[in-house]
Amino acid sequence: MSDTLHQLSERFMSLTGSKPDGVWSAPGRVNLIGEHTDYNEGFVLPFAIDRRTRAAVGLRADGVIRVTSTFDNTSVELPLSGLDAARSAGEIVGWSAYPLGVAWALGQHGADLTTLPGADIIIDSTVPVGAGLSSSAAIESSVALALNDLWSLGFSREQLAKAGQLAENDVVGAPTGIMDQSASLLGATDSAVFLDCRSLDVTVIPLGLAHAELSILVMDTRVSHSHATGGYAERRASCEAGASAMGVSSLRDVSVSDLDRARELLDDVTFRRIRHVVTENQRVLDTVRTLNEDGPLAIGALLDASHVSLRDDFEISIPELDLAVETARAHGAIGARMTGGGFGGAAIALVPHARVPDVESAVRDAFAAKGFTEPVTFTVTPSTGAERNDIDGSRD
Structure with missing residues (x-):
């Protein structure tokens, strides 16, 4: 973390004059496989990572919610009772839309925002922004868990995931599915979250990476992307059009x-969009089966096929992502693929521990040879989901 728990608590005291009631944290996520399947009611297999967002939160008596962060000293405050009007007027903007949107969404799920106490919230994070690791869901999930605890709402983690998705859809304006929030809230150590996005049933799938001496290497292209812009929404619209043409409610x-x-009914572009989603759903199921039967060393070909489908059928990769994937595979990765919404962000590679330095060096050299911005590379460990942390530092 950029701040330790103690430092974050001190920041909170300097802002409010009192200690926070607690600090809650939630992880970013890497999607192992299952891209753009979540909003099509399909299957996904993400895992929570060891890069987290923390929210120091304290209640206040005046019904006002105030948010600030260690990466932007600007404070934004609104009365809880006015969040709905501010949302309707488009007045909740920027990064503050994530925590404020969560408070609004909890109200939509039944919390009475006219009677609940307000809250001061300070956000701190080491989840890279714009890298496809869902820094947004980490903010939403840490704040949702904090407010759920402090307001004694009693919502389940599945309900909190729905609230986070609602905030992202209706306040931030990004038409994302529920995968990111589910991974952030339900993740477990050395495991992935197998999520059925129709039923919302979750199964924790052991990955066994440590036993197989494998690492997940993230290769952040540093090409920023935004889910609230057109490319993501256009892909989603194509999926909905394809489902309608096929006479089904979802893909x-x-x-x-x-x-x-489908090839006979649809134009070529729409068909390829649909083919990606349909085959990606099958790849998720095949990956779960393979992990259970043969372990992580056997899933490389499925990761590779996912990237090819995203590149050629869904057309959301970029040259930097393709180069990262190809270079990693050429220098010892078992499998590699872009991850996240696309049009930038990061790729991941499944790499034997001993080969990680070689792959990192090769990717940096390949980017330099092409004149691309130097990528940021780091390994991530499948980790636990959102939790309350000990301010005294024993969990720090």
């Missing part, structure tokens, strides 16, 4: 065996 109901019929 979850289209199987690989239906693709020949």
Whole structure:
């Protein structure tokens, strides 16, 4: 963390004059496989990572919610009772839309914002922004868990994930699915979260990376992206149009065996968008089966096929992502793929521990040879989901 728990608590005291009631943290996530399947009611397999967002939160008596952060000293404050009007007027903007949006969404899920106490919130994070590691869901999940505890709402983690998604959809304006919030709230050590985005059933799948001496290497291209801009929304609209043409409510109901019929019904672009989602759903199921039966050393080809599908059928990769994936594979990675919403962000590679330095060096050299911005590379460890931390520092 950029601040330790003690430092964050001191920042809170300097802002408010009192100690926070607690500090809650939530992780970013890496999606192992299952890209753009979540909003199509399909399957995803993300895991929580060891880069986290912390929220120091304290209640206040005046019904006002105030948010600030260690990366932007500007404070934004609104009365809880006025959040809905501010949302309707488009007045909740910038990074503050994530925590304020969560408070509004909890109200939509039944919390009475006219009677609850206000809150001061300071956000601190080491989840890279714009890298496809869901820094947004880490903010949403840490704040949702904090307010759920302090307001004694009693919502389940699944309900908090829905609130985070609602905040992102209706306040931030990004038409994302529920995968990111689910991973951030439900993650477990050395495990992935197998999520059925239709039923919202979750199964924790052991990854066994440590036993297999494998690392997940993140290769951040440093090409920023935003889910609130057009490319993501256009892909989602294509999926909805394809489902309608196929006579189903979502692409979850289209199987690989239906693709020949889909090719006859759809124009080429829409067909390729649909083919990605349908085959990606199958790859998620195949990855879960392979992990259970053969372990992580056997999933490389599925990761590779996912990237090819995202690059050629869904067309959301960029030259930097392709180069990172190709270079990692050429220098010892078992499999590699872009991760996240696309149009920038990061790729991941499944790499034997001993080969990580070689892959990192090769990727940096390849980017330099192409004149690309130097990438940031680091390994991530599948980790626990959102939790309350001990301000005394024993969990720091």
